[in-house]
């Protein structure tokens with residue numbers, strides 16, 4: 001199978017009228033510091049690398065290109081565990097009347113605390129990464145997890161969740177319907193709690209904590225940029241499924257550089273571009289995308305926006321891109337086969353789309369307007385996040401070794 005394709009990317013500059021921005025404070029630096037303190041208490045904690053792709057940044061005509069590599073996170077090959085673990089801790093803190101700062105890993109995982117708190121079953125729906133993070137966290141804390149996955153989920157991803165002792169099934173449903181299934185099952189279980197990485201009306205506490213948990217990677221990256229002599233990123237590009245991660249990252253940097261925010265943009269899978277479509281609609285209301293949501297970007301195959309994430313993004317993102325699969329495959333190959341002197345980054349389909357997007361707008365004249373709208377040039381210091389490693393190793397090899405989702409050239413490769 002060599003699905004060379006030429007589908008176009010679509011881009012919307014954000015003209016949505018701003019809201020009262022009530023959710024921005026969720027991601028203020030103090031809250032994110034608290035999440036980072038919690039993550040630091042895990043024996044597995046290490047700061048994930050921030051790679052400087054020096055050669056690639058000058059090749060693309062940028063001042064600096066930095067990639068936060070989340071394939072190193074807690075040995076789980078993706079960033080997602082940051083959210084599930086902090087939400088579980090914050091939920092337990094609320095239930096036991098404590099402050100989350102009083103519940104580091106060694107307290108939460110102790111026998112005494114477990115007896116005091118009793119048994120809980122954490123339910124969730126996932127494309128793979130979030131469910132693995134929830135199952136891993138529940139396992140570490142001696143609790144149970146039940147995980148529902150959408151049709152088409154990879155067997156490797158399912159097996160990785162089962163390894164953490166969770167009950168996990170692949171359903172004949174899309175992601176959003178799996179969320180509804182997991183929520184209903186949690187409701188029917190007296191010891192059940194739904195730990196979902198998206199918010200809807202009436203369900204905001206847990207997704208809010210999940211977003212604060214994701215903040216850890218943004219705070220680490222900010223500190224690493226400083227250590228590299230970068231005063232502030234001028235541009236941040238972040239990928240989105242439901243938009244929890246994007247809302248978290250954009251919200252963090254909007255707080256951190258209040259009054260002088262970086263130019264921040266969002267990349268989605270074209271077939272599931274609910275935030276792009278919401279931006280395009282332009283009223284502030286969200287748009288849902290239904291159906292199979294077919295894309296190689298499994299982590300981004302979500303058709304219903306997180307209402308908190310959307311609210312932050314409508315106020316602070318400059319633009320939204322609906323990206324074809326070739327863009328993510330191109331990003332995976334560019335990371336995996338770097339220019340001489342640059343480090344290799346192992347980045348899966350959902351991790352690499354922002355690299356493919358950045359490369360395409362810097363290299364292809366047909367996207368010159370987008371490059372201009374974002375003000376990308378040789379002074380730009382760009383931050384990307386590779387949110388996962390090769391979480392589907394077979395697919396990763398097909399992309400890098402076999403050229404799956406190649407780009408048909410139009411003879412317009414590089415602008416320089």
Ligand SMILES: Cc1ncc(COP(=O)(O)O)c(C=O)c1O
Nearest residue numbers: 240241242243244245299387388
């Ligand atoms: C690897 C990866 N990147 C990005 C995302 C997008 O995160 P969100 O759904 O919060 O937008 C996901 C979601 O599962 C993911 O697994």
